[in-house]
Amino acid sequence: MKRTIVTLIGTVVLLSVFTTMAFAAQADTLTIEVNDKAIEPAAVVWEGELFLPLRAVAAALGFEVEWFAGEQAVKVSSPDKTLQLYLPDGRIVVNDHEAYLPGGYRLIGDRVYLRQDFFADNFSLIVEWDKDGRLVRLQGVEENPIVISTKKEEAETETLKLTLQYPELKGLENTEVQNKLNSLFAELAAAAKARGYENAQYLGEEQLKHHIKAETYFNYQVTYNRNGLLSIVFIDYQYGGGAHGMTVQSSYTFDVKTGKKYELKDFFDDGSDYIAIISDEVKRQIEEKGLMLLTPFNAIRPDQDFYLSNNGLVVYFQLYEYLPYAYGIPEFIVEI
Numbered sequence: 001m002k003r004t005i006v007t008l009i010g011t012v013v014l015l016s017v018f019t020t021m022a023f024a025a026q027a028d029t030l031t032i033e034v035n036d037k038a039i040e041p042a043a044v045v046w047e048g049e050l051f052l053p054l055r056a057v058a059a060a061l062g063f064e065v066e067w068f069a070g071e072q073a074v075k076v077s078s079p080d081k082t083l084q085l086y087l088p089d090g091r092i093v094v095n096d097h098e099a100y101l102p103g104g105y106r107l108i109g110d111r112v113y114l115r116q117d118f119f120a121d122n123f124s125l126i127v128e129w130d131k132d133g134r135l136v137r138l139q140g141v142e143e144n145p146i147v148i149s150t151k152k153e154e155a156e157t158e159t160l161k162l163t164l165q166y167p168e169l170k171g172l173e174n175t176e177v178q179n180k181l182n183s184l185f186a187e188l189a190a191a192a193k194a195r196g197y198e199n200a201q202y203l204g205e206e207q208l209k210h211h212i213k214a215e216t217y218f219n220y221q222v223t224y225n226r227n228g229l230l231s232i233v234f235i236d237y238q239y240g241g242g243a244h245g246m247t248v249q250s251s252y253t254f255d256v257k258t259g260k261k262y263e264l265k266d267f268f269d270d271g272s273d274y275i276a277i278i279s280d281e282v283k284r285q286i287e288e289k290g291l292m293l294l295t296p297f298n299a300i301r302p303d304q305d306f307y308l309s310n311n312g313l314v315v316y317f318q319l320y321e322y323l324p325y326a327y328g329i330p331e332f333i334v335e336i
Contacts, residue, residue, distance in 0.1 A: 033135065041056060052116060054111075061123055116129070120310040124141050160196055161216075295322060
């Protein structure tokens, strides 16, 4: 997948690298195939990141696409899904779940381009980037037959603005597992709420005088829902009246039949040096992207934060752990 509106947008800018810009004509381009059929226009690579044209990909998947010039908004719809994208603030609403764009958006002429993980997360796609063949393949995947809806809570007092969104599962074969997971999600949201009220208690007189409020923004993104596994990422943003707030990302991967919570080591063979395998790939990507680290990276932790996506296993680091605040939460995809 945030503050008294100006603070909210400001952090979205920093953490999502939300940008409105015209692409230079020399941007690197690649052919796109959607379910083995070539489409136009091409994909583009910008600063090492892959971006795809929203209208062309959505239309190829059978969605209706509408543009609303007055609102600078795009509506993508099918019989069972409606997606609305508001460009001015990078806000996205999928059915009843509201979030912000990962990686922002880019413009080429009058076309909206979004980063590859947006398509994997919202259109149930595997995005395969063949760099040697200069080709991007998008393949649809079959998801678990469960229903994921959004529970919401919003409140505002003189000292706190609160926005909570968390998932609720329905349709799991084992109702005991379903209740257990739903209770966990509700508890995570409640803990974020409690931190918000605690932060509000520590606002100073000057902050209150200038109507500065604490803020809590808690949200989620389902990143993998296949093969009996469910991976969910949670974002917990807390603003306590300082220069900027802090975001902590957490994630959980479960077996939807048993409720088992997976650890990173579970996705590698016994005896495999998974720490070295992942660390080497992270180092390669750091070098490839030319990232300037705050502190040298040597290796991941044995219990490194991770989640599954349709494109692989993703390890990530918290704010300031290796990169400046403006880089947001650094993530690295590892094929397994």
